[in-house]
Amino acid sequence: MVGIVTYGSYIPIYRIKTAEIARMWGDSPEHPEKGLNIQSKSVPGYDEDAATIAVEALRNALRRKNIPSEKIGAIFVGSESHPYAVKPTASLIAEVIGSYNAHAADLEFACKAGTAAMQNVYAMVKAGMIEYGVAIGTDTSQGQPGDALDYSASAGGTAFIIGKEGVIAEINETVSFVTDTPDFWRREGQRYPSHGGRFTGEPAYFKHIISAAKLLMEKMGTTAKDYDYVVFHQPNGKFPYRVGKRLGFTKEQIDPGLLTPYIGNTYSGATPTGLSAVLDISKPGDRILAVSFGSGAGSDAFDITVTEEMERFNRDAAPKVWDMIKRAKYIDYATYLKFRRMIVEVD
Amino acid sequence: MVVPRFWRERRYRYNLIGTRCPECGTVYFPPRNVCPKCGRKSLGKMEEFQLSGEGKVYSYTIVHQNVLGFKYQKPYIMAIIETPEGPKITGQIVDVEPEKVYIGMPVKAVFRRIAEDGKAGIIQYGYKFVPDWNKMELEKEGT
Numbered sequence: 050m051v052g053i054v055t056y057g058s059y060i061p062i063y064r065i066k067t068a069e070i071a072r073m074w075g076d077s078p079e080h081p082e083k084g085l086n087i088q089s090k091s092v093p094g095y096d097e098d099a100a101t102i103a104v105e106a107l108r109n110a111l112r113r114k115n116i117p118s119e120k121i122g123a124i125f126v127g128s129e130s131h132p133y134a135v136k137p138t139a140s141l142i143a144e145v146i147g148s149y150n151a152h153a154a155d156l157e158f159a160c161k162a163g164t165a166a167m168q169n170v171y172a173m174v175k176a177g178m179i180e181y182g183v184a185i186g187t188d189t190s191q192g193q194p195g196d197a198l199d200y201s202a203s204a205g206g207t208a209f210i211i212g213k214e215g216v217i218a219e220i221n222e223t224v225s226f227v228t229d230t231p232d233f234w235r236r237e238g239q240r241y242p243s244h245g246g247r248f249t250g251e252p253a254y255f256k257h258i259i260s261a262a263k264l265l266m267e268k269m270g271t272t273a274k275d276y277d278y279v280v281f282h283q284p285n286g287k288f289p290y291r292v293g294k295r296l297g298f299t300k301e302q303i304d305p306g307l308l309t310p311y312i313g314n315t316y317s318g319a320t321p322t323g324l325s326a327v328l329d330i331s332k333p334g335d336r337i338l339a340v341s342f343g344s345g346a347g348s349d350a351f352d353i354t355v356t357e358e359m360e361r362f363n364r365d366a367a368p369k370v371w372d373m374i375k376r377a378k379y380i381d382y383a384t385y386l387k388f389r390r391m392i393v394e395v396d
Numbered sequence: 397m398v399v400p401r402f403w404r405e406r407r408y409r410y411n412l413i414g415t416r417c418p419e420c421g422t423v424y425f426p427p428r429n430v431c432p433k434c435g436r437k438s439l440g441k442m443e444e445f446q447l448s449g450e451g452k453v454y455s456y457t458i459v460h461q462n463v464l465g466f467k468y469q470k471p472y473i474m475a476i477i478e479t480p481e482g483p484k485i486t487g488q489i490v491d492v493e494p495e496k497v498y499i500g501m502p503v504k505a506v507f508r509r510i511a512e513d514g515k516a517g518i519i520q521y522g523y524k525f526v527p528d529w530n531k532m533e534l535e536k537e538g539t
């Protein structure tokens with residue numbers, strides 16, 4: 050049995066209300082709240098980045114179950130906001146936990162780099178190359194001020210340790226669907242990303258998630274009714290309901306893992322953190338479908354079953370996702386600009 | 397700080413690793429090679445010891461001056477943290493308004509950016525402290 054042995058998340062304490070962003074840019078406050086179904090988004094503190102979020106998420110995972118550092122054979126960190134252009138985040142993680150013989154690498158694939166990390170670790174464990182591996186999805190994403198993404202791009206992350214011993218959530222199967230689609234990109238040296246208008250919805254998010262989910266359910270011989278929970282990538286608070294409806298899922302299956310209305314889109318952290326929120330409340334025997342989406346474009350789908358081991362697992366040793374969502378400090382737009390280093394100083 | 401010195405000190409900065417004297421059991425942070433109490437007897441015997449990261453505010457000060465690198469963080473809180481293992485550690489407290497800090501406030505260590513060498517230099521990571529919200533809630537319930 051290969052699956053999740055422990056997991057942990059981290060969401061920065063700061064939030065900005067989307068109504069405050071709308072006030073700043075002269076948009077109707079109804080636009081983000083009703084149009085996107087996002088009330089607020091998380092903001093990293095001035096001294097936080099994708100690496101510090103990754104470390105906090107991984108430490109939370111290790112608080113729930115300590116895995117000896119020498120048994121961790123791989124560390125994959127998925128992010129589109131790695132602190133350095135050249136110098137891996139994964140080697141910093143290896144140093145922090147003392148796993149000096151781990152295969153360490155950074156991954157990038159817009160919002161699905163975190164699930165790509167999970168697939169890599171899953172494969173190495175399944176192949177018998179390693180005993181345990183760390184997969185992290187983490188981001189401190191940034192939209193152009195005043196752009197639609199300014200309402201959603203946020204910060205957070207989740208770490209999974211995947212192995213064969215002491216599995217609390219078995220990964221029954223994972224599949225992917227990928228095409229070359231120009232829905233969202235950022236060229237080297239550009240500070241903010243661009244998006245391809247009409248390419249962003251139907252031909253990108255919906256096509257890839259539906260294709261990956263259908264492929265997985267066909268392979269497993271399942272329908273939407275076989276799952277207790279479903280987690281979709283959540284660039285806003287509306288798309289997951291729309292894609293869920295088309296695949297036959299209900300609001301009740303979606304809600305426990307839908308975080309974007311309160312913390313925004315944590316990019317590579319989004320699907321992993323939604324899954325983390327579901328693991329926080331799930332019971333042995335619960336079945337979970339998780340489907341990520343990354344622009345450019347691709348989706349990774351996972352069929353997961355919670356095991357009896359969950360009963361013995363020390364979930365309370367680290368903060369739960371919804372508890373971190375509730376612990377919020379609201380800031381204004383000027384503070385947000387300061388924290389995000391977007392104030393230009395003229396010499 | 398120059399890159400080589402920071403690199404040498406990264407282990408204790410990342411994970412609060414100090415040393416413990418096997419003779420008298422005293423824990424030191426930052427690490428010491430010799431126990432001042434036991435002197436020569438402890439030489440070459442000091443053991444690495446990782447602190448839990450838990451602690452309480454022993455004293456603190458709120459800094460309003462525009463110290464280099466802190467322009468975007470001021471006013472900021474510098475504190476001495478009393479740890480259950482013994483050492484008192486100096487560190488910054490973040491994620492809380494200065495007026496809400498108090499002597500005896502439970503805190504825990506977190507991993508943050510400490511400094512960066514301009515826009516092109518290395519980023520230095522290490523420990524800071526944040527309020528330990530769960531312990532604060534327990535204290536409230538107890539009173």
Ligand SMILES: [Zn+2]
Nearest residue numbers: 417420431434
């Ligand atoms: Zn001594």
